[in-house]
Amino acid sequence: MENKLSQRQTLLHEIDPRVKIIVFLLFAWGIALTPDFKEALLFIPFVGILLIVTGKDALKALKPLLFANTFLIFIVLSMIFTYESPNMLHFGFLSLSIDGLKYGLFLFLKSNEILILMLLLLSTSSVFSIFHALHHLKLPEQLTQLLFFTYRYIYTIKDEYNIMMKAAKCRGFKPKTSIFTYKTFAYILGNLLVRSYRKADKIYKAMLCRGFKGAFPVYSHFSFSTKDIIFALLSTMFFLVVELWKF
Amino acid sequence: MHISEGILPGWLLVSGWGLTAVGTYLGLRKLENREIPLAALLAATFFIASLIHVPLGPTSVHLVLNGLAGILLGWTVFPVILVGLFLQAILFQFGGITVLGVNTFNMAFPALIAYYLCKGLVKKKDAKNLVIAGVLSAFVAIMGAGILVAVELLFVGEAFKKTAEFVMLAHLPVAIIESIINIFILFFLQKSASEILEGIK
Numbered sequence: 001m002e003n004k005l006s007q008r009q010t011l012l013h014e015i016d017p018r019v020k021i022i023v024f025l026l027f028a029w030g031i032a033l034t035p036d037f038k039e040a041l042l043f044i045p046f047v048g049i050l051l052i053v054t055g056k057d058a059l060k061a062l063k064p065l066l067f068a069n070t071f072l073i074f075i076v077l078s079m080i081f082t083y084e085s086p087n088m089l090h091f092g093f094l095s096l097s098i099d100g101l102k103y104g105l106f107l108f109l110k111s112n113e114i115l116i117l118m119l120l121l122l123s124t125s126s127v128f129s130i131f132h133a134l135h136h137l138k139l140p141e142q143l144t145q146l147l148f149f150t151y152r153y154i155y156t157i158k159d160e161y162n163i164m165m166k167a168a169k170c171r172g173f174k175p176k177t178s179i180f181t182y183k184t185f186a187y188i189l190g191n192l193l194v195r196s197y198r199k200a201d202k203i204y205k206a207m208l209c210r211g212f213k214g215a216f217p218v219y220s221h222f223s224f225s226t227k228d229i230i231f232a233l234l235s236t237m238f239f240l241v242v243e244l245w246k247f
Numbered sequence: 248m249h250i251s252e253g254i255l256p257g258w259l260l261v262s263g264w265g266l267t268a269v270g271t272y273l274g275l276r277k278l279e280n281r282e283i284p285l286a287a288l289l290a291a292t293f294f295i296a297s298l299i300h301v302p303l304g305p306t307s308v309h310l311v312l313n314g315l316a317g318i319l320l321g322w323t324v325f326p327v328i329l330v331g332l333f334l335q336a337i338l339f340q341f342g343g344i345t346v347l348g349v350n351t352f353n354m355a356f357p358a359l360i361a362y363y364l365c366k367g368l369v370k371k372k373d374a375k376n377l378v379i380a381g382v383l384s385a386f387v388a389i390m391g392a393g394i395l396v397a398v399e400l401l402f403v404g405e406a407f408k409k410t411a412e413f414v415m416l417a418h419l420p421v422a423i424i425e426s427i428i429n430i431f432i433l434f435f436l437q438k439s440a441s442e443i444l445e446g447i448k
Contacts, residue, residue, distance in 0.1 A: 025344065032345040033257045065340055072251045075410060082409035103406065110253030115340050122337050130337065142275045142283065143326055149287030150294065150330050157291045161299075175302050182424065185301055186431030189312075192292045193319070193432070194440040200285035207284070214280050 005061050005123045011053050016228045017125040017133035023235045024121040028114050030239055037106045042242045043113050046235070050120045058120060065115055072111050076104035127151055132218060141215060148216070157192055164188045249332075249350055250396060252343035259402055263349030270325035270355055277322045277448075289319060290327040294334065301424060308421050314388030315429050317358030318365050318380070321448055328355040349399065357391025369444050372437055381430030386422050393418030 005013075012020075027043070034040045051058050083100025090096075122130060131151070135144045168184060175181050255263075278286060293316050300307040317324045329351045335341040342350050361384040368380040397411035436443050 028252070028343070028345050032253050032255075032260060034253075069251065069340075071249055072254075074413075075251070075254065078410040078413060079406065083406045100406070107251075107254050111251045111343070114252040114343055114345070118337065118344065119340060127337065140275060142278060142280075143271070143330070145283050146287055146290065146326055146330050147333070149284060150290040150327075151334060153288050153291035154294055154334070157288070157295045161295050177302050177304055179427065182301065182427045183431050185299065185310075186428045187435050189292070189296055189299075189310075189428070190432045190435030190439070192295070193289070193436065194443065196288035196292050197285065197440065197443055200282075200288050203284040203288075204281050 005054070005057060005119065010055060010057075010124070011227075012050065012120060012124045014227060015124075015231050016222050016224060017129050018136055018222060019224075019228045019232050020121040020125065021130070021133055021137060023232060024117055026236070026239055027117055030243060031110055031113050031117075034110060037102070037109075039242065040106060040110050040113070046238050046242075047113050047116050047120075050117070054120055054124070061119060061123070062116065065112070065119065069112070069115070072108055076101075076108050079104035079107075132220075133222065135218075136222065145216065153196075157196070160192060160195060161188065164191060249335075249342035250346050250353075250399065252346055255346060255349060255399060255403060259399060260345050260349060263346070263352050265348070267325065267329060267348040267351040267355070270322070270352065270359070271329055274322040274325035274327075278326070282323075286320065286323050286327055289316070290330055293327070294331050297331070297335075301428075303420055303424060308424060310425065310428065311354070311389060311392070311421065312425065312428075313354045313358040313392065314361040314365075314384030314386075314425065315432060317355075317360075317362040317388060318369055318384055318447065319443070320358075321362050321366075322359065324358045324362070325351070325355045328358070353392045353395040353399075354388075357388045357395070360391060361387045366447050369433065369447060372441065372444060374434075377433045377437060378430050381433050382426040385425035385429045389418050389422035389425055390415075393422075 027046070031040065031043055034043075079100040080096055081100070083097040083103060088095050088097055125133070128148070128151075131144060131147050134147070135141075165188065168188070173181075173184055175185075293312055296310045296312045298309065300309050313324070313328065316327065320327055329347070332342055332347055332350050332354070336343055336347060364387060365380040365384045368376040368383070393415050397415050400407040400411040400414065433444070
């Protein structure tokens with residue numbers, strides 16, 4: 001469950017995660033608040049340039065996006081079939097709305113622009129360096145710790161879950177729609193909860209033994225380079241041109 | 248259900264972030280340093296639970312368990328769900344960052360209501376009360392989230408009326424299955440680690 005693109009090396013990987021987070025937030029909000037189709041189209045060049053910079057690896061990473069977007073596909077489909085407008089196409093009992101299709105595509109475009117930017121800007125750093133950058137961007141200390149720990153424990157819990165599932169399967173468990181299946185899942189989850197409870201205390205004690213005082217020291221530090229400044233300036237300029245020009 | 252980026256209007260996105268920020272602030276204030284590993288372990292457990300698909304007839308639904316999370320965590324459910332959804336957003340591109348506030352509120356606020364409704368029942372620990380708590384927490388938390396998503400979609404415009412109805416309907420089977428699972432989990436916790444249910448604040 002590491003970030004999809006974080007293992008490769010491109011220009012985007014070398015940019016300071018703090019800069020990437022700020023640029024991403026700027027564009028995400030800008031695109032989310034875009035009122036019309038034309039303005040949403042104007043952001044495509046920026047997304048395109050970043051895609052080209054990341055190269056063919058990015059295209060591979062975009063594939064799962066289609067599956068991640070189930071809610072959106074559901075929205076677009078329901079727009080086509082339910083949007084009330086004078087512009088309707090009728091096929092027997094089905095009526096399709098052209099305005100609905102347009103509106104659905106507009107939402108689809110906006111949403112995917114933001115998702116692709118998120119993939120390109122946030123997934124090109126390791127998850128831990130994103131958390132570290134968030135810490136520098138003044139996210140509350142407790143929340144950063146919660147993020148670190150949760151991400152760390154997801155693997156631990158996942159391993160325990162896999163072991164228990166394997167044990168259940170060895171005993172001939174096959175998930176079906178039945179009370180027995182739900183009971184089995186419930187007991188596996190109950191077990192995970194109990195283990196988490198018992199583990200938490202040990203972990204805290206171990207942390208205290210190692211001198212935990214409520215904050216993590218960090219070993220690697222960020223530093224701004226010329227690349228970061230150029231990237232930040234160019235992105236901001238692009239954003240301002242789109243937002244202020246209003247073609 | 249996650250609302251995707253780019254659908255909701257700005258004022259809704261901003262109010263979602265505002266409410267989530269308040270909830271998270273209050274949740275973090277109640278969270279002592281020594282409880283952080285526990286909160287994180289539970290967050291990770293609920294994260295894994297959300298990846299589990301249980302069969303339902305010809306399809307399957309994934310578990311949400313926000314009602315149970317609410318009972319066990321109280322106000323801490325806000326930061327825990329925020330963290331969980333943030334990780335889903337950056338790891339799987341589910342949901343997104345501008346809608347993270349709204350999505351967190353949709354899940355965490357009904358979970359908090361479930362907490363206040365059920366904590367007394369769970370502490371009594373007899374079978375009848377545990378069954379009521381299991382059903383109540385699942386229905387309040389899941390249908391509550393469904394209602395919030397539906398209302399938000401209606402705010403976007405009349406065009407979303409049908410979608411909002413679909414969303415409400417889609418939450419019903421999840422609520423039923425989660426009632427069953429919650430009941431079994433509560434029974435399990437009472438039998439094998441009753442200190443967890445006693446420890447609920």
